[in-house]
Amino acid sequence: MNLKKTIGSWITDRFDVEKIREPINYQLKKPLPPHTGWFHTLGSLSLFLFISQVLTGILLLIYYRPTIREAFESVQFIMTKPYLGWLYRQVHAWGGQLMIIIVFLHMLRTFITGSFKKPREITWISGVILFLTTLGFGFTGYLLPWNQLAYWATTVGTEIPAAIPWVGDWLKTFLRGGPNVGGETLSRFFVIHVIILPWAVFFLIAMHLFLVRFQGIATLDPVGEEKDIGKKGIPFFPHHLLKEGVVFFILLGVLVTLAIVFPFELGEKADPMQTPHAIKPEWYFLPMYQVLKFAEKMWGLLIISLAPLFLFLWPFLDKSRPRNPLKRPLSMTFFVLVLLSLLIFGLMGYFSEKNVKIFNTDYHIDIYGMPHKILPNATTEPTHEK
């Protein structure tokens, strides 16, 4: 106790603590609107996951080596030799997957509760950028173990921007650092994954959080008619923080459980000479991948680049005042349609080039996601007939 006091007075001697305490206390005790519930923990969950990714990422970096000669071997080494190395790798891999889900859900929540509306447009835009950088993390991180799946998914993935007129080829070469996916691609992706994106995300999060705290959590009141929360509000500290504690522990448990029960296999080392059958990108890119198959490459590219554009511009397109989802039928219909199309295209992408059994009949799902009955005697793949 005495020590605590000494340290305390040592600090108060040098800093005007009282002056800082005031705004800190204000921020901590600032009441949140009464509808602030479990869904409002998604933002902090994203933050937890980001911190977890940074910490496990640092641990992995200790032994990881970003060269085509050693990347695969060093990941194998991490998974076998150092204490709990396997756990850190699995938690990092699963953390990435969960982060994409949770950031996406966080965005959905913001959309449904109309929180993106005036005056919080900038918060929304920074959030959209954060979502896109999260996808960027997924895309660049996927290549780093340098296994077959990663190598070929990246080969296909970096082929996409090549469809852009005029600059496409240059962009592809720029991304890959050469004509093919190789050592230079690995270096580039490594730098993006461990230096550029983390710092970008760090500052974006700082800005995002500042805006959230500065402007306060949105109520469900229509734009311009916000009432004072007053006594009904829930203090951020300690009330809401306790809720976050609950989800934090559950998230921790889920992460470790996933890492143990459904570990990611490392598979085979990348072999540029051997293309595996039906290469697909990670699940979160599947809807985009499927759309690209249908449309002429450039048109498809246009369509899929409209999606982020729409996300950015949404607060300026939808200037209606109500926030309550029940009073925004048009927005909600549009929203459900977008979700459904993502789901359908994603599923089509997932099942394409696979054989499935539906009601005792075998079907071959072609590259476009269309099922074809497999005839019992057919030796070759069924031809296109509609």
Place this chain on the structure above:
Amino acid sequence: MNNPNRPDQPNQPNQKTRRDFLTLLIQGGLFMTFISMVLPAVAYLLPITRRGPTSGLEEVGKEEDFPLWGHKKVEVNGSPVLVIRTPKEIKAFSAICTHLGCVVGWDSAKKLIACPCHAGFFNLEGNVVSGPPPKPLPIYEVVASDGKVFVKF
């Protein structure tokens, strides 16, 4: 968390101990969570007895470990390698016989690499001198620097 000196309702002493227990539990739990994250991370960082992956060079010993015709079987990148000091230089060969995959050794009397299984013999160029091996032994590049001997893989 809560300020322990905060005055609680004095007529509920029972509640007070329960609350204190709860606070203690939460504080202890958070501390345990922290510790159980930090300690394994430290263990993860501890130097590992077996060296990590290296950059295509594996140290196989010091130069004085290899007197003339001195030889040593080492593991390089997961496969056995035979290192031999000849009057001219230090040479390294894959120690896997090209016949049936037995591990070869050095026959100091014959000055040849010998396979114990079917009397296959290889010379110091890795070529088959006699016996059933169909192909020469692959040769690894050896780098001697600063008194240490490295095998490239």
Place this chain on the structure above:
Amino acid sequence: MMIPAARSESGSASACVSCHEDIWGEVKDSIHAKQGMSCHHCHGGDPSQKDSALAKAPGTGYIGIPDKKQLTQTCGTCHSDVAFMNPYGTRTDQLARYHTSAHGKALFEKDDKRVASCSDCHGYHDVLQVSDPASPVYPFNVPKTCATCHANEKLMSQYGLPADIFEKYKNSAHGTALLEKKDTGAAHCASCHGSHGAIPPGVSEIHAACGKCHINEQSNFLGSVHAGLAPDKKFLQCAACHGFHDIQPASPELFSQSCIRCHTDESPAFLVGKTIQGQVETAEQTFHTQDQNIQSARSEGIFTQDEEAMLSEMKTHLIEMTTKQHMLKEGKIAPLLETIESQAKEINNTLQAKRNSIRWRFLALIPLWIFIVIMVIAFILKYHRMDRNE
């Protein structure tokens, strides 16, 4: 004959060809024609005479078609001449060896014209180099070439020789290696019997014939109790257990099948064989068990590099054991078996440890979730308590 001049003389310049153009067609691609040899070098006669009667006139040395004995001499004029053959790098002892062979003895001592001489194996007009894959004496073709006579039942019965050797050989370990896998290193007829000096190896030389390739097996065999058996005991050395023309890939089963031919099943010698069989079989079994073990561990997602390295060492010892068993001394096998078994145990242990650690991961989830549930409950209790205080 004017041998040295042969090299410069062209066959097509010979007058023989003007009548025997068809035969020259056979000869012109042969190794002899390429080296500038012509008709008269073997058949005699005067190639400068345009008239056929004058070309074959007495005094020209014309012999026409040489008979078998003449043939060996004709070939021998060049092929036994050390100085002449030297630049070609071929040996010159073929004729001398032929005289020692069963074929040569029959021809020269018994005047038996049915036996093989030079042209029966090498061809006559269209003789190719031995290294030419189309040559009848190229390794792949040797068994077929020998079989032209030795698979002829009528002919062989006159000598009391079997005519099924080719059939037997074709299905043997050597036969399949040579004829199906196209392994030029595999033993064919001449590898054991010799070519020009073809003769069945004597009973006491069998080990030498097999030992040309199976060096370690031979030296180990020579250290066994059987090595010193006098030839009159009719012990066939290697062939006693492995057979000859229809040799099959060896397995430890041979101990059960072969020893019994000479030893009773209660004799100590038989029991030694049985013991060694048991040792080798145990070693093989141990190896396969661990091989399976590693494969299934790999399919479970366990990294098995270390175990695979150990398995390859086990394999070395196992193969070593299969050569050492020819000493027929159980004491020489036992240490190898011990090493194999201890390595198997080690593989088993490390894999088990890896499997256990995975099982522990699952078990660790139980306390983890208990802890999480306690924390969650504590947080919620705290939340409600504060709610009430507000």
